[in-house]
Amino acid sequence: MNMKVNLAGVTLNNPVMTASGTFGSGEEFSEFVDLNKLGAVVTKGVANIPWEGNPTPRVAEVYGGMLNAIGLQNPGIDVFIERDIPFLKKYDTKIIVNVCGKSASDYCEVVERLADQPVDMLEINISCPNVKEGGIAFGQDPKSVEAITKEVKKYAKQPVIMKLSPNVTDITEMARAAEAGGADVLSLINTLTGMKIDIHKRKFALANKTGGMSGPAIHPIAVRMVYQTAQAVKLPIIGMGGILTAEDAIEMMLAGATAVSVGTANFHNPSVTEEIVEGMRSYMAEQGVKDIHELIGAVK
Numbered sequence: 001m002n003m004k005v006n007l008a009g010v011t012l013n014n015p016v017m018t019a020s021g022t023f024g025s026g027e028e029f030s031e032f033v034d035l036n037k038l039g040a041v042v043t044k045g046v047a048n049i050p051w052e053g054n055p056t057p058r059v060a061e062v063y064g065g066m067l068n069a070i071g072l073q074n075p076g077i078d079v080f081i082e083r084d085i086p087f088l089k090k091y092d093t094k095i096i097v098n099v100c101g102k103s104a105s106d107y108c109e110v111v112e113r114l115a116d117q118p119v120d121m122l123e124i125n126i127s128c129p130n131v132k133e134g135g136i137a138f139g140q141d142p143k144s145v146e147a148i149t150k151e152v153k154k155y156a157k158q159p160v161i162m163k164l165s166p167n168v169t170d171i172t173e174m175a176r177a178a179e180a181g182g183a184d185v186l187s188l189i190n191t192l193t194g195m196k197i198d199i200h201k202r203k204f205a206l207a208n209k210t211g212g213m214s215g216p217a218i219h220p221i222a223v224r225m226v227y228q229t230a231q232a233v234k235l236p237i238i239g240m241g242g243i244l245t246a247e248d249a250i251e252m253m254l255a256g257a258t259a260v261s262v263g264t265a266n267f268h269n270p271s272v273t274e275e276i277v278e279g280m281r282s283y284m285a286e287q288g289v290k291d292i293h294e295l296i297g298a299v300k
Contacts, residue, residue: 046076
């Protein structure tokens with residue numbers, strides 16, 4: 001039974017990876033999950049300098065998921081190179097670095113620093129607010145998507161994954177813009193913008209007022225967007241958004257994803273990624289699927 005998948009020339013042992021920001025850089029989860037059993041580990045967002053993130057409270061539970069306004073807190077590229085890459089290199093898994101920035105030069109600086117590092121792919125988080133454009137996310141304007149993709153590609157030595165925001169009118173427009181800019185792979189969806197108000201305190205549950213909604217409640221939206229994107233572009237897709245079980249992961253692949261990322265589920269079941277790999281293997285055996293490629297985009 002073949003579970004290997006290929007993303008822009010990088011072969012993963014299986015299609016299951018972690019979603020950025022939900023798994024740290026792997027170390028804190030390594031006692032619960034055998035990282036050798038995952039297709040890839042996607043790191044927390046890495047910026048050119050340390051980011052403090054947003055004020056607290058910055059996480060709130062909601063029906064069917066959670067809201068977060070962490071604000072991409074991270075120790076910066078220097079610490080990442082010194083501490084996190086050597087840790088991940090101990091395992092037989094691919095390393096995908098999520099890159100964040102507040103301007104095109106921020107992104108390019110990180111991408112350039114990673115050029116000679118032993119990492120396999122770069123995932124560019126274009127849901128970051130573009131400070132030069134008054135805070136609108138890079139990923140909410142097709143011209144910005146194409147421009148930032150082109151810019152990053154000039155410096156990247158590894159294949160580039162553009163992570164698309166669902167907070168747009170037409171996801172396929174953003175996907176085509178990333179493809180036009182030279183993206184190698186697309187990943188989607190990032191979180192949906194949401195809000196929660198505490199009726200007893202009559203206050204916002206998050207200090208930031210709004211946050212990114214993730215978890216099972218957004219899964220049907222993610223499946224729809226992955227399907228639409230798969231019809232619109234020729235690039236491989238990493239599907240994510242509320243994947244809780246092997247069934248959810250398989251559904252995402254039937255919609256057109258070549259690989260999947262598991263995020264919020266890690267918080268309430270730290271070994272969920274490994275269980276999803278096993279569940280997919282069992283499904284393939286039951287259904288007589290010899291090669292996982294039989295499932296990718298099988299539902300038209």
